[in-house]
Amino acid sequence: MTELFTDTHTVSFRPTRKAGLEQLEHFAPRMGRHYAQNRNADLGPGERTNVSALSPWIRMRLVLEEEVARKALDGFSYASAEKFHQEICWRSYFKGWMEHRPSVWQAYLERRDEHLSALAGNAGLRNAYEEAVSGRTGVAGFDNWARELVETGYLHNHARMWFASIWIFTLKLPWELGADFFLKHLMDGDPASNTLSWRWVGGLHTRGKTYLARKDNIEKYTDGRFSPSGLAQDAPPLEGFENPSPRWPDLPAGKAEGRTGLLLTEEDMHLASLASGIEDLVAVAGCVFPDARSPSGAGEVAKRFAQGALDDVLRRAMERMALPARKLSADDFVQATVEWALEAKMDTVATGYAPVGWVRPKLNALKDALSEHDIQLVEIVRDWDRSFWPHATKGFFPLKKQIPEVYAELGMPV
Numbered sequence: 001m002t003e004l005f006t007d008t009h010t011v012s013f014r015p016t017r018k019a020g021l022e023q024l025e026h027f028a029p030r031m032g033r034h035y036a037q038n039r040n041a042d043l044g045p046g047e048r049t050n051v052s053a054l055s056p057w058i059r060m061r062l063v064l065e066e067e068v069a070r071k072a073l074d075g076f077s078y079a080s081a082e083k084f085h086q087e088i089c090w091r092s093y094f095k096g097w098m099e100h101r102p103s104v105w106q107a108y109l110e111r112r113d114e115h116l117s118a119l120a121g122n123a124g125l126r127n128a129y130e131e132a133v134s135g136r137t138g139v140a141g142f143d144n145w146a147r148e149l150v151e152t153g154y155l156h157n158h159a160r161m162w163f164a165s166i167w168i169f170t171l172k173l174p175w176e177l178g179a180d181f182f183l184k185h186l187m188d189g190d191p192a193s194n195t196l197s198w199r200w201v202g203g204l205h206t207r208g209k210t211y212l213a214r215k216d217n218i219e220k221y222t223d224g225r226f227s228p229s230g231l232a233q234d235a236p237p238l239e240g241f242e243n244p245s246p247r248w249p250d251l252p253a254g255k256a257e258g259r260t261g262l263l264l265t266e267e268d269m270h271l272a273s274l275a276s277g278i279e280d281l282v283a284v285a286g287c288v289f290p291d292a293r294s295p296s297g298a299g300e301v302a303k304r305f306a307q308g309a310l311d312d313v314l315r316r317a318m319e320r321m322a323l324p325a326r327k328l329s330a331d332d333f334v335q336a337t338v339e340w341a342l343e344a345k346m347d348t349v350a351t352g353y354a355p356v357g358w359v360r361p362k363l364n365a366l367k368d369a370l371s372e373h374d375i376q377l378v379e380i381v382r383d384w385d386r387s388f389w390p391h392a393t394k395g396f397f398p399l400k401k402q403i404p405e406v407y408a409e410l411g412m413p414v
């Protein structure tokens, strides 16, 4: 497992596109065999050489999945970087799966709030929860990951799986509270990837199939850093909200017409490609909603990344595109956006499509408010999403099989 570890690398998670592209360049030579063989090892925050650590930039679309996939195709045959392509497409799978079943997100929100209220009236549950989120359970590894998450805003995939499994099956805490803790603190916190991964660990996503964290597996893949005792020995599937049948979402297809303002949110900050389809772009504005992730807001690191990403993209709009760029307040988002659009006499506000999550209802409210002034809201759906999402109705396998075909459709023959 360790044959290819030749250096150490602490990722600087600066919230800029430039930093994301630098990290992409740094990781590019490892997207092939190195990734396939070593990706499961979590050697700690100073040793992120075996995974890309690109998720915060990808989450906000400061760097696109397509850019990352093209980079892998530049350096390797599809077959030799297949594992990496598949992992990128797990994200598209989860996003598409949730688009077909928005009620799974709604059910998560409701149960989360019920469990948070229950904490107030149940001292035993509250203590167990507090110990878990502050890393005081006494379970080796788990406590370190709880602190690492809060301090750095990132966890390795395997650590996320172990953590979620121990939370559910050893500590027997409600999965929705664990998902809330992750969403609050992860820089890449994502409604679909996070909720569905927690459901997957608990046996709710692939019905009856759970993930059990094992001491020997943790010892092996943390290179002996952690050797937890007292872990649950079995993982009976949770009871919970059943997966509804998939319903294809009506994705918007409007075109920006007339004087257009580009609105950026944490759902899509890829300035150049969003702007390229707009003929008469007159201004740019942006707003992020980190505190909408959880009733208790977002963690400091996640908040800084989201705000920093927005500052970066607005600065680039001003400096490189010579456009007026404005940061809008999340507190009066709808009103401030309408005022911005009216001031610049816009016909259209264009924005990247917001999939299921906390930005979605905000765009719905904005659409209604803009229409009162005869301004249309156009949501731009990326070809990547349009092509992948129809394959995300069941398990990951059917989508995985389609990757080469979808890449070909996107002009990326393998």
Ligand SMILES: Cc1cc2nc3c(=O)[nH]c(=O)nc-3n(C[C@H](O)[C@H](O)[C@H](O)COP(=O)(O)OP(=O)(O)OC[C@H]3O[C@@H](n4cnc5c(N)ncnc54)[C@H](O)[C@@H]3O)c2cc1C
Pocket: 039, 051, 052, 053, 054, 055, 056, 058, 059, 087, 088, 089, 090, 091, 092, 094, 155, 156, 157, 158, 160, 161, 164, 182, 183, 186, 188, 189, 190, 191, 193, 194, 195, 197, 198, 201
């Ligand atoms: C309980 C749990 C919660 C999670 N919550 C999130 C979340 O909120 N946001 C999030 O982006 N990912 C989430 N993941 C998925 C995965 O852990 C992270 O995407 C990955 O660890 C990010 O690190 P990386 O960029 O180094 O990944 P790499 O291994 O380098 O993968 C490259 C990219 O592929 C995507 N990817 C890789 N693995 C997965 C996966 N299993 N599911 C979805 N996308 C994947 C990510 O965009 C990632 O940046 C969660 C996983 C678990 C088990």
